[in-house]
Every structure is written in C-alpha cells, then in structure tokens.
Amino acid sequence: MTYPAPPDAPPIAAEDYAQILAFYAAQVRLLDQGRADEFAEQFTEDGVFGQNVKPEPKRGRQEIADSMRRGMAVLAERGLTRRHWFGMVSAGALPDGAVRTEYYAMVYETPRGGTASVYLSTTAEDELVQRDGRWLVRSRHVTHDGT
Amino acid sequence: MTYPAPPDAPPIAAEDYAQILAFYAAQVRLLDQGRADEFAEQFTEDGVFGQNVKPEPKRGRQEIADSMRRGMAVLAERGLTRRHWFGMVSAGALPDGAVRTEYYAMVYETPRGGTASVYLSTTAEDELVQRDGRWLVRSRHVTHDGT
Amino acid sequence: MTYPAPPDAPPIAAEDYAQILAFYAAQVRLLDQGRADEFAEQFTEDGVFGQNVKPEPKRGRQEIADSMRRGMAVLAERGLTRRHWFGMVSAGALPDGAVRTEYYAMVYETPRGGTASVYLSTTAEDELVQRDGRWLVRSRHVTHDGT
Numbered sequence: 001m002t003y004p005a006p007p008d009a010p011p012i013a014a015e016d017y018a019q020i021l022a023f024y025a026a027q028v029r030l031l032d033q034g035r036a037d038e039f040a041e042q043f044t045e046d047g048v049f050g051q052n053v054k055p056e057p058k059r060g061r062q063e064i065a066d067s068m069r070r071g072m073a074v075l076a077e078r079g080l081t082r083r084h085w086f087g088m089v090s091a092g093a094l095p096d097g098a099v100r101t102e103y104y105a106m107v108y109e110t111p112r113g114g115t116a117s118v119y120l121s122t123t124a125e126d127e128l129v130q131r132d133g134r135w136l137v138r139s140r141h142v143t144h145d146g147t
Numbered sequence: 148m149t150y151p152a153p154p155d156a157p158p159i160a161a162e163d164y165a166q167i168l169a170f171y172a173a174q175v176r177l178l179d180q181g182r183a184d185e186f187a188e189q190f191t192e193d194g195v196f197g198q199n200v201k202p203e204p205k206r207g208r209q210e211i212a213d214s215m216r217r218g219m220a221v222l223a224e225r226g227l228t229r230r231h232w233f234g235m236v237s238a239g240a241l242p243d244g245a246v247r248t249e250y251y252a253m254v255y256e257t258p259r260g261g262t263a264s265v266y267l268s269t270t271a272e273d274e275l276v277q278r279d280g281r282w283l284v285r286s287r288h289v290t291h292d293g294t
Numbered sequence: 295m296t297y298p299a300p301p302d303a304p305p306i307a308a309e310d311y312a313q314i315l316a317f318y319a320a321q322v323r324l325l326d327q328g329r330a331d332e333f334a335e336q337f338t339e340d341g342v343f344g345q346n347v348k349p350e351p352k353r354g355r356q357e358i359a360d361s362m363r364r365g366m367a368v369l370a371e372r373g374l375t376r377r378h379w380f381g382m383v384s385a386g387a388l389p390d391g392a393v394r395t396e397y398y399a400m401v402y403e404t405p406r407g408g409t410a411s412v413y414l415s416t417t418a419e420d421e422l423v424q425r426d427g428r429w430l431v432r433s434r435h436v437t438h439d440g441t
Binding site: 011014017018021087088089090091102103104106118119120121123145146147 | 308320407411
C-alpha cells in the first residue's frame with residue numbers, strides 16, 4: 001500500500017498508522033490525567049522531549065516525569081482541566097526502522113465551573129520506535145504557534 | 148497486532164479500530180444534522196446514554212431520540228449550528244466480545260451570521276457491540292469538563 | 295468488512311480509510327505551510343474546489359494554487375498562523391471507483407505573539423480518486439457554518 005508521508009520518508013503500513021493513532025489517544029489521556037510516570041514510560045529510557053519555548057529539552061524518563069508533575073501542580077492549583085488533542089498525523093519510515101511523525105496538537109482548557117476555550121495551538125514531530133510490541137517515543141519536538 | 152488500549156482491556160484489531168473511527172464520524176453527522184431517530188438507532192434497543200450533568204440516563208431508543216429532539220428545537224430557535232468532534236479514541240476488548248472505548252468529545256458552535264467558538268469539552272466512555280455487521284452503542288457515559 | 299458510510303454509498307476498505315486519513319493529514323500541512331503548488335497537485339488536473347461563500351469554484355490546479363497564494367499573502371501580512379483540522383471523516387464508494395467523503399474542517403489561528411482561537415467551522419465533501427498509487431481530490435465543496 002502507499003499513502004502520503006512526509007516528503008522525505010517512505011510510507012508506513014496502514015496497520016502501523018492505526019496503531020500510532022491509538023498510541024497517541026492513550027498517551028494524551030495519561031497526560032491530561034496527570035499520570036506522570038506512566039506518561040514518561042511511553043518514552044524510551046533516553047527519550048528526549050523538547051519545546052521551542054524552553055531553553056533545553058528534557059532528557060530521560062525521570063526529567064520528563066518531574067517536569068510534568070510540576071506543570072500538573074500548577075494546573076491543579078488553578079482548577080484547570082486541560083485536554084490535548086493530537087491530530088492530522090503524517091507518518092513515514094526512517095532508515096533504521098523507526099517512524100517519524102508530524103502532527104498538530106491543540107490544547108483546550110476548562111476552569112472549574114467555567115467554560116471551555118482554546119489554550120494553545122502547536123505542531124510536533126516525533127520519532128517512534130517499537131520495543132516488545134509497544135510503541136515508544138524516542139524524541140519529540142513541539143513548536144508553539146505564534147512564537 | 149498490539150496497540151495501546153485502556154489499561155485493563157486487551158487491544159482490538161486495527162481494522163475494528165478504523166471501523167469505530169468511521170462509526171463515530173457518521174454518528175456525529177446524524178447528531179449535528181438533528182436526525183434524532185437515525186441517531187437513536189445507532190444505540191442498541193436497550194441502549195443507555197448518561198451524562199454527569201443529568202440526574203438520570205436516557206434508556207432505550209425512544210428516550211434517546213426524544214431527548215435529542217428537545218435539544219435540537221432549542222438550538223434551532225437560537226439559530227445555532229453545533230459540531231461534535233469525537234477524538235483521541237482508545238479502545239479495548241471486553242470479555243463478552245464488546246468493545247470499550249474512551250474518547251474526548253469537543254463541541255463547537257456557530258450562530259447564524261456569527262463566528263465559531265468552543266462550546267464544551269467532555270470525555271466519554273462507550274461500550275460498543277456488533278450486530279449484523281453494524282456497530283451499535285450499548286452504553287455511553289459523558290462527563291463534562293469543569294463540573 | 296463493513297463500516298458506516300454515507301447512507302447512499304457502500305463502505306470502503308479499512309485500509310483505504312486509513313490512507314485517506316493520512317492523505318488529509320499531509321494535505322492540511324501543505325495548506326498551512328503555504329505550499330500552494332504542492333497543495334494544488336493534490337487535486338486532479340481538472341480538479342474543482344468550491345466554497346459556499348464564493349460565487350464560483352476554482353477549476354484546475356493553476357486557479358487553485360493562485361487562489362491559495364493570494365490568501366497566504368494576506369495571512370502573512372497580518373502575521374497569522376492558521377491550522378486546518380479535517381476530522382470526523384465518513385467515506386463511501388462511488389460507482390466509478392472514486393470515494394466520496396464527508397468531513398468536518400475547523401480552522402484555528404494564532405497571531406504572532408498572541409493566543410490561539412477558533413477561526414472557522416465548516417463541513418466539506420470530497421470526491422477522491424487514486425492515480426498511480428496516490429490519492430487526488432477530484433472535487434471539493436466546503437460549506438461554512440453560520441452562513
């Protein structure tokens with residue numbers, strides 16, 4: 001089968017594509033429920049998580065989980081529920097068997113007793129690998145729109 | 148194949164996952180077009196539809212359709228177009244062959260002659276069954292964010 | 295396999311459905327990055343692109359690309375980043391082997407240094423064909439909500 005992929009990468013199988021959609025669906029739930037350790041375990045041991053609005057990427061599961069816990073504490077104090085939507089996922093094969101994805105990520109938030117609104121629009125790029133039948137994030141880079 | 152599922156349920160086939168995405172896509176269209184009877188027929192005869200902001204769930208197709216018609220009449224009077232987006236769908240197999248899904252549902256609205264905005268952010272859980280080659284909702288529970 | 299399709303069209307294969315999701319994911323990226331010629335090449339040579347808010351549809355790749363370039367110039371001047379999300383995709387087979395899709399398309403925008411917001415909610419209908427293993431848009435009609 002063929003389907004469109006990032007221009008510089010051959011396409012992946014449709015089944016892998018469906019798996020990756022489901023992987024992201026499970027992952028945002030961990031993120032939005034504040035399950036920091038489980039979220040961090042969806043990265044490889046030496047996974048890298050960078051954002052264009054931060055000077056340095058987080059490196060490894062410990063840093064990723066710690067950073068997320070700090071963020072969740074702030075949200076809890078402010079009574080905010082955030083929802084991450086990953087979508088518009090393009091995927092292509094890398095030479096070493098990993099998969100590179102490009103996708104959009106929107107974040108919505110709802111204050112306690114209040115109404116929902118858009119919080120943030122971003123684009124992201126991942127490298128995903130399969131280990132023991134599970135997908136893991138080897139690297140992620142998020143770019144905030146408007147910056 | 149394996150892909151991430153709700154933690155307490157084994158994964159479903161990628162083909163079933165794609166079918167369920169398409170099922171939801173068709174369903175929100177019925178919902179937003181106000182096709183109450185066809186929407187209700189996407190539930191089992193004894194389907195249950197609960198929301199955390201309502202004291203009692205709707206039980207059976209008649210109650211589901213009637214409730215939807217009342218809601219649509221209010222929207223029509225106010226000149227509002229609503230769009231439901233179901234996304235971030237996680238799915239796992241239940242012991243009896245049904246599928247349990249968890250997903251996010253956002254609602255957007257546009258007034259006649261006006262501009263679009265976010266109306267509501269929710270999370271939802273369904274139990275889906277296959278009957279005669281069609282997917283049906285056996286139960287749905289929706290939780291509004293911010294409540 | 296069977297899965298829900300527009301009521302007057304037989305369903306398509308799950309693999310085709312996954313391919314079409316990926317096709318749209320790649321396409322919105324071309325659109326939002328202002329890659330007008332590549333975007334236009336995702337239509338057939340004689341592709342038609344209509345919107346209910348425009349008196350005439352664009353016909354052929356040249357018109358589609360030119361129209362997009364004019365739109366992008368306006369956005370650039372205003373410092374806006376737009377993100378198109380296509381979702382809730384229903385798909386069915388047409389008698390001539392093409393695929394008809396119905397979907398929702400939301401547009402978000404973020405001004406330079408500002409915060410993201412919803413710009414527009416629309417619904418759309420495409421006819422898609424496969425040529426040399428690639429999907430192409432034969433026709434697209436977009437309807438803006440609230441009009």
